[in-house]
Amino acid sequence: xxxxxxxxxxxxxxxxxxxxxxxxxxxxxxxxxxxxxxxxxxxxxxxxxxxxxxxxxxxxxxxxxxxxxxxxxxxxxxxxxxxxxxxxxxxxxxxxxxxxxxxxxxxxxx
Amino acid sequence: xxxxxxxxxxxxxxxxxxxxxxxxxxxxxxxxxxxxxxxxxxxxxxxxxxxxxxxxxxxxxxxxxxxxxxxxxxxxxxxxxxxxxxxxxxxxxxxxxxxxxxxxxxxxxxxxxxxxxxxxxxxxxxxxxxxxxxxxxxxxxxxxxxxxxxxxxxxxxxxxxxxxxxxxxxxxxxxxxxxxxxxxxxxxxxx
Numbered sequence: 001x002x003x004x005x006x007x008x009x010x011x012x013x014x015x016x017x018x019x020x021x022x023x024x025x026x027x028x029x030x031x032x033x034x035x036x037x038x039x040x041x042x043x044x045x046x047x048x049x050x051x052x053x054x055x056x057x058x059x060x061x062x063x064x065x066x067x068x069x070x071x072x073x074x075x076x077x078x079x080x081x082x083x084x085x086x087x088x089x090x091x092x093x094x095x096x097x098x099x100x101x102x103x104x105x106x107x108x109x110x
Numbered sequence: 111x112x113x114x115x116x117x118x119x120x121x122x123x124x125x126x127x128x129x130x131x132x133x134x135x136x137x138x139x140x141x142x143x144x145x146x147x148x149x150x151x152x153x154x155x156x157x158x159x160x161x162x163x164x165x166x167x168x169x170x171x172x173x174x175x176x177x178x179x180x181x182x183x184x185x186x187x188x189x190x191x192x193x194x195x196x197x198x199x200x201x202x203x204x205x206x207x208x209x210x211x212x213x214x215x216x217x218x219x220x221x222x223x224x225x226x227x228x229x230x231x232x233x234x235x236x237x238x239x240x241x242x243x244x245x246x247x248x249x250x251x252x253x254x255x256x257x258x259x260x261x262x263x264x265x266x267x268x269x270x271x272x273x274x275x276x277x278x279x280x281x282x283x284x285x286x287x288x289x290x291x292x293x294x295x296x297x298x299x300x301x
Contacts, residue, residue: 033150034157050177051184054150058188062195070149076112077156078149 014046019056020099021046023084023092026066032079033057057082065091111149114156121168124175125155132181138208139192147188154178186212198296206292219298226291233284236260240276248276 018040025031025039036057037050060066065088070078084092116122132151136144158174159167178184190212197205206227213220239261240247248270250257257268272279 049179051179
C-alpha cells in the first residue's frame with residue numbers, strides 16, 4: 001500500500017520537474033528530439049516513455065520558452081532542433097532560484 | 111515526408127503500421143500541425159535506428175518504437191492543447207465539442223464551459239417548442255409586466271410580445287451566446 005503511494009508520488013515529481021530538466025539541458029546547447037532524450041537520460045535517472053517528451057516540447061514552444069527549426073540532413077530526414085529563447089532564459093533563471101530556495105527549505109525538514 | 115528506408119519487409123510493415131497509428135491519433139489536428147508532428151516522430155525513429163551498430167533491423171525498430179511508447183498515450187496532451195487553440199480560432203462547434211471532451215479531465219474550468227455549451231440546447235428546445243405549441247411559447251407580458259419567457263401552460267390574458275419574431279430572436283440570442291462563451295474560452299486560454 002505504502003509502496004503504491006511512493007510510486008505515484010515519484011511519478012508526479014518526475015512529471016513536474018521534466019520541463020525544468022529540459023530547459024536546463026537546452027541552456028548549454030541546441031538539441032534535436034532524440035538527442036535531447038539521450039541528454040535527459042544521461043543527466044538524470046528519470047525513465048520516461050520517450051514519446052512524452054514531444055508534447056512537452058510542444059508546450060514549451062507554445063509558451064515561447066523554446067524555439068525550433070528544421071535542419072535538412074544528408075539522409076533526407078531532417079532534424080528538428082530546439083533552443084532556449086530569451087523568454088526561456090529569463091524563466092529558467094526564476095525557476096532555478098525557486099528550486100534552490102525550495103530544496104534548501106526541504107533540506108531543513110529532512 | 112521522406113520515409114525511412116528499411117530492407118526487411120517485416121520491418122517495413124511494422125514501421126508503416128506505427129506511422130499510420132500516429133497519423134490516426136492526429137487526424138483532428140490541422141494538416142500543418144499533423145505533418146509537423148509526424149515528421150518529428152519519423153525523425154525520432156530514424157535517429158534511434160542509427161544508434162545501433164548491428165544489422166537486426168526488425169529488432170532495433172521494435173526497440174525504438176517500444177521506447178517511444180504507444181502513440182495514443184503519449185500524443186494525448188498535444189492533441190488536447192492544439193484542439194483548444196483550433197476551436198477558439200475557428201468557432202466551429204465540432205472543434206469546440208472535441209476540444210472540451212479532450213480537456214474535460216484537465217479541470218473544473220472546462221466542465222463549466224461544457225455546461226455553458228450545454229445551455230445552448232435550451233435555445234434549440236425553445237425553437238422546437240414554438241413550432242409545436244405556437245401559442246404557448248413566447249415572451250409573455252401581462253399589463254406591461256414581464257411574466258414568462260419560453261413555454262408556459264396557462265397564458266390567460268397574457269400577451270406574447272414577440273409572436274413570429276420569437277424564433278429569429280431566440281436564434282440570434284443563441285448565436286450571440288455561442289460567440290460570447292467561445293470568446294471567453296479563448297480568453298481563459300490566453301491568460
